[in-house]
Amino acid sequence: MKTLSKARISAIGTYVPEKRLTNEDLEKIVDTSDEWIVQRTGMKERRLTSEQEFTSDLCIKAVENLQNRYPGALDGLDMIIVSTTTADYAFPSTACQIQDHFGWTDIGAFDLNATCAGLTYGLHTANGLITSGLHRKILVVAGESLSKVTDYTDRTSCVLFGDGAGALLVERDDSSPSFITFVQGTKGDGARHLYRTGLRSDLKGEELAGAGKMVQNGREVYKWAARSIPEGIKLLLEQAQMKLEDIDWFVPHSANMRMVESICEKAGIPVEKALTSVEWFGNTSSASIVLALDEAVKHDKLKEGDTLILYGFGGGFTYTGLLAKWGVSASGK
Template sequence: MKTLSKARISAIGTYVPEKRLTNEDLEKIVDTSDEWITQRTGMKERRLACEQEFTSDLCIKAVENLKHRYKGTLDDIDMIIVSTTTADYAFPSTACQIQEHFGWADVGAVDVNATCAGLTYGLHMANGLITSGLHRKILVISGETLSKVTDYTDRTSCILFGDGAGALLVERDETAPGFITFVQGTKGDGARHLYRTGLRSDLKGEQLAGGGKMVQNGREVYKWAVRTIPDGIKTLLKQADLNLEDIDWFVPHSANLRMIESICEKAGIPTEKVLTSVEWFGNTSSASIVLALDEAVKNDKLKKGDTLLLYGFGGGFTYTGLIVKWGVPAS
């Protein structure tokens, strides 16, 4: 089933903090090595927010970057959707903080927590709101400061996570809409394998560890993703009446390079058609896809009109896959 759409992605902006955490730095913190990390994850560096730098700060700088690059105006946006699991506050929302910073009037503002699938969830929601006629111009922003909730005594997980933010503008375009189809689902019984505790410390009777830090059973997350995502890719292609050859770029959540390679092998996707951000930014959760897109823009890989298969997946477990036409003009 093809998606009804009257919207396209029309602009992009990103920001990552200046502070770098290399594999060599991690060797001084936990029992690990550059070789061990690279072999298992493909990661070389991550960016970390400073002590007084928070998710809203990263998101604001990503929007400022978009605003600088966008040839139109943002004064007429009518909704802000922010995907994050590391908001500055329980409330107000990060979206409200962004609205206040830029001073936009008559703008809706909401945060979405779909973990690492947040960017694709946000894009899916923006397309629906615009196509329905309720809105015309929506900022979809993903930002994370995962370093603030990472347990740096856990050698298996602290090597993974980094901080960053990205913004995409979605606006009404009836002549050249960009959203083709989607697939979405949830496997809630996988929640115990990837979580961060909040107001309660149990899950259906199970006692949870973590004390506010992220806890991940990497093996179970890996198995679920490699088993599930290739089938989702097949569904997307069937619904869009497309073949793999019609896809210019596969852009999955950059969780782990080895995981992505396994997914590609099972799905029959050549690795040279994959865009990632994991090597130099680590796992940035919901921000990873937009960071990968912008790296491709900056390296002159991604062109207007390219067909993209975006696939966000993560804690919950939850996922959203999209096939879209890239609608951002060259700079």
């Protein structure tokens, strides 16, 4: 059964830092090669923040990009939701920093942390708040400075991560809502395979490595994602009473191109229908989906009215999949 929605995705903006980290650059840092990285991940380069550039800076520039492309779109904004695992501070939230920068008043602002599923969690939350009638216009921002928490001595993981941010506007629309249905779940016992330490250094009695850097068991993450996401896609389609042929684009978290290819194969989705950002931006966690969407917009692939499966998944383990209509027009109206 289709879920009730009265919210539409109506505008998009993105930003990535200027600094590039190529595979050739990584060859000088760790024992790796361009061939090895491309073969296993599909990645060619990533963008990295400068020493004095942080997640709030990326998010603000993504919002400014949205404003420039869709003048007046943020008038009447009444909530900011930011997805990030790499906030500048424990508090204040990145959302509060965005509010302060733009000087918006009478507006709510909070961060959420669902790691690489953060963008879809944020969209799901915004849809619920708007459909319930509590809010009318919500800015959902995803931003990450993963380079600041990457262990560049770990040759298996340091090749993966990059920095970037994106923003999507979700607003009330009773006649042309975006959101059709969703799947969501958590597998908390997988947390030991992907984590970054915080105030404690153990997890359920287990001693953890990392010292503030990301630690990933890529093989276990890969196995979980390749197994569970095709099942989630099947459930999304069943709930919406739709078929794979009805889907224009599959937009998964761009963790690793080989993982995306495996998911597509198991789900029966032609890989040509997958929108990704992994080749030139690496794994940008919660920002990867919105970066992929905007790349498709800029290359005139993604059109208003296209039917999408947006599927975020990551540390926790947690995931949210959304079946949605792309509601952004070329003019921003």
